[in-house]
Amino acid sequence: MIAEAGHYALVLALGLALIQSVVPMLGARWGDVALMNVARSTALAQLLFVGASFIALVTLHVTSDFSVANVFENSHSMKPLIYKITGVWGNHEGSMLLWVSILALFGGLVAAFGNNLPLTLRAHVLAVQAWIASAFYLFILLTSNPFLRIANPPVEGRDLNPVLQDIGLAVHPPMLYLGYVGFSISFSFAVAALIEGRIDAAWARWVRPWTLLAWIFLTLGIAMGSYWAYYELGWGGWWFWDPVENASLMPWLAGTALLHSAVVMEKRNALKVWTILLSILTFSLSLLGTFLVRSGVLTSVHAFATDPARGVFILLILCLFIGGSLSLYAARAASLKQGGLFAPISREGALVLNNLFLTTACATVFIGTLYPLALEVLTGDKISVGAPFFNLTFGPLFVPLMIAVPFGPLLAWKRGDLLGAAQRLTAAGIAALIAIAVLWAWTHGGSTFAPLAIGLAVFVVAGALTDLAERIGLFRLPFGTSVQRARGLPRAAWGTAFAHAGVGIALIGIVCETTWNSEYIGTMKPGDSAKVAGYELKLDDLGQRQGPNFREMVARFTVGLDGKTLSVMTPSKRNFTTRGASTTEAALLTRGVSQLYISLGDIAADGGIAVRIYHKPMVLLIWFGPVLMAFGGFLSLSDRRLRVGAPKPAKAARALQAAE
């Protein structure tokens, strides 16, 4: 009953989406307020029905109703409750349902909080949202129905892929989808603006918070996914340049560029045409990501199923939306009025530079990800493009961007003073040079690249702090005045500083981890000990343990430093009987921001066990950086000026703008 209700709710949502696709458009054309307002009600009703459908699927999973194929294939009655819930999106059908639920959520939010939007713009935006929604409802109903019944219900399910039975599954996909799908809003706004042939600074003020929100979630989603891969897959890597990872990185790069170009548009009414194009490209890359992951053209941890019909369907959606929106862009972009002028050396100029490098970096990732696919289709040759390619292309493009980051916020709008900015960054530059010199001396004879890269990261962090210090007049004005100014500083300014510092901090983590990572791989027997990076790790014993739906072999290690016992680490190897699969559960010991990492291999004939031990210096900074970036994003989002749904900013906003 629940399955049928869920299915029916999804069909109703499709019906509502179809109405929402057409009626508001007609209303906007005829100037009929009642018809335009239909969009609002249908968007909210759609959210209600998709929500009901999603809850139905969750209920089926929680109650282990194995008469539903999706539950049978991905669940098990012995599975802990949390994984019964998260298992809902741990498979193709369920994850697509989550995708459309989040799409409906964003549509509903625009409907609920978009009261300050001009009526026609809101009608157009919601109609475009409904086009996307209709396409994906059709996709689910026609090719990936999660509510299919099995004629003869089995007694027990086939269990969820053990690798996915982790708390990471509860956080990573929803976060990532909030990011991916969130960019649909800026896409809809862009298409709506093209349809109306009108775009102004106010448009950017409405788009920015949505873009920012999506970007925050995408940042956190990618970081979370990376940390999950790091501790779950058991070989200590955190980024593999896997096509699916690239699929999430591309919208992030384009989205970051969009975030910055929207600032120029809002503040200076310039770069309009470019911002529109970026909005379209960012969501197109999100769609491309969905295609790469869901079509089965790639084999990776994320590819759940390989059904050609699905691939073709998503490819059609992809062509329709990307081709359609780009054609519309080509036809209409010229009619959008040009904005304000600015000198190449100016805040706008710096943001253009940022956009240039981010989009170029995005393009190199795009080529590296799709070239193997294209080559296979054209010539039949199978190649793999791995980390070396991306390190050689992505890396060099990021260096000038990093150098430019601290300069941007210090340049004035319209015409900036590069020399003045450089003078104000002297302290940051000196800090970077000291960092390079100290590291060079300390790692005497080691890598020359690492100290330089860390110097660059220090420059970025110190540059972000310089910007704050300059704004509040630290050391220049009496301390009390500075504190007062700090309190009065717009939150967006704090947000910028935090986000930029986050980039530098992540870079420090990346460089330290890749350069000074030490590892020990070998066979150990109980009583043996290994020395890694000054730590002494002694294997005490090996034991067996029974979990809810697995058996595991647990190794106990005592960790000592300088003869003192620090802690105990218990890595394990789990065997899931239902699927006959095993997973490696690494043990982590955090020391400051560095970590010790142990994962187990197979037991050899002589009773020894293969063990991999890593010491990863500063590794936590890799994820702390993105968290800081997201925090900066939240600060920015909470800025009065940008708050989602805030009443139309009138004079106060203008005053704030002038003060910056």
Next chain:
Amino acid sequence: MTRKQRRLVMIGGSLAVLAVAAALVLSALRDSIVFFSTPSMVAEKHISAGKRFRLGGLVQPGSLKRGDNLAVTFEVADGSATLPVAYKGILPDLFREGQGVVAEGALDQSGVFRADTVLAKHDETYMPKEVADALKKQGHWKDDYGKPSASAETQPVQGAMR
């Protein structure tokens, strides 16, 4: 500066960055891509020693031998040829005899494939896509390698080591 000059500066700068990026991409594509081969393709093409490539096929049953200090040797077969592989390290969780495997490395002078990475992108029923395609092309594909599409829940697991 006039509007035109400003625009020229911007376009010139953009083109310069794009040119640099294109140069980087082309040089990286020449040096860092890795081709995929099966044992019989290796035999046909006479790949020279030291050239990196990806080897895919099935682990020959009974060929896995564990040596001292995590050294392992096994043979990769594709139905018409086999190639010995030597590897040092921990094999992925799902490495099994008779199952598909992809290894990355290069041939040494004696014709042994020295792998530095072993990937087992499969679960108990799954086959790496490259391996499946190669086997199908050579007519060695058996239906029981894969599972009928009715329950096409192939959730590959990736494992790699250096």
